[in-house]
Amino acid sequence: MQKHFPNILSLSRIPLSLLLWPLVDSPVCFTAVVLLIGITDVADGYLARKYQCTTKTGAKLDSVADFVFFTVIVIILVVHYRPIVYGIRFLVLAVACIRLLSLVVCYFRFRELAFIHTIGNKLTGGVIYLSILLLPFALPVFVFRVVISIALLTAIEELLIMLTDKELNLNRKSIFLK
Numbered sequence: 614m615q616k617h618f619p620n621i622l623s624l625s626r627i628p629l630s631l632l633l634w635p636l637v638d639s640p641v642c643f644t645a646v647v648l649l650i651g652i653t654d655v656a657d658g659y660l661a662r663k664y665q666c667t668t669k670t671g672a673k674l675d676s677v678a679d680f681v682f683f684t685v686i687v688i689i690l691v692v693h694y695r696p697i698v699y700g701i702r703f704l705v706l707a708v709a710c711i712r713l714l715s716l717v718v719c720y721f722r723f724r725e726l727a728f729i730h731t732i733g734n735k736l737t738g739g740v741i742y743l744s745i746l747l748l749p750f751a752l753p754v755f756v757f758r759v760v761i762s763i764a765l766l767t768a769i770e771e772l773l774i775m776l777t778d779k780e781l782n783l784n785r786k787s788i789f790l791k
Contacts, residue, residue, distance in 0.1 A: 619661035620671050622653045626678035629653070630685045637689050644746055650682055651742045658730075672783040676728040679738065686745055700754040704761040711768040715775050723781040729774055732786050733767035740764075 629650050636643040657675060661667045687705070690698050698705065716726050728734065737760075744760045770788050778785065785791070 615664055616666040619657040619664075619666060620668075620674050622657040622660070623671065623674040623678045626650050626653050627681050630678070630682040633685050633689065637693055647742065647745050651746075654679070654682075654738070654742075667784075669783065672730065673727060675730070676783075679728070683741070686741070694748070697754055697757050701757050701761045704758065704765055708761060708764045708768050711765070711772055715768065715772040718772065718775040719781065722775065725781065727781060727783055729771050729783055729785050731767065731771060731774070731788075732790075733763075733770050737764045737767045 629646055632646055633643060636646055654675075657671070658667075661671055687709075712728075715728070719725065719727050740760050740763055744756060747756075774785055774788050777788075
């Protein structure tokens with residue numbers, strides 16, 4: 614059971630992410646679920662490394678759970694926070710297109726769909742979590758511009774890694790580090 618627990622945590626983030634949609638009008642519940650998603654996101658990787666049960670499957674589950682979370686958040690932002698999204702729509706579109714291109718490149722080069730767990734992607738995830746936690750407190754649009762700019766830079770980094778690496782390494786830390 615111990616070796617499967619990190620994967621169970623990763624999998625739990627998928628229904629938790631989908632639960633955000635009905636909770637969007639309940640700031641306390643919404644924030645609590647986002648916190649739980651963030652805790653399980655950090656815990657799954659930490660526990661997998663601590664108990665030496667990291668696997669390619671676990672890394673992919675983590676990526677799928679992240680993808681579901683971020684997709685739900687984008688949908689919530691588009692539907693419920695249109696003025697924020699409108700101000701950064703081109704940056705959001707650029708990030709989405711680069712991430713999609715990265716997946717396409719990954720598939721054609723390595724015959725699988727994956728996101729890389731770079732330091733930049735982890736930073737982006739953390740900054741997005743923080744901004745989502747603060748969303749009910751009416752953050753100014755410039756905060757979201759900073760967040761999406763960080764996401765754009767890390768998306769570009771991941772695409773460059775996908776284009777230049779000879780083999781797929783899901784735990785590559787940065788284009789500047791092997």
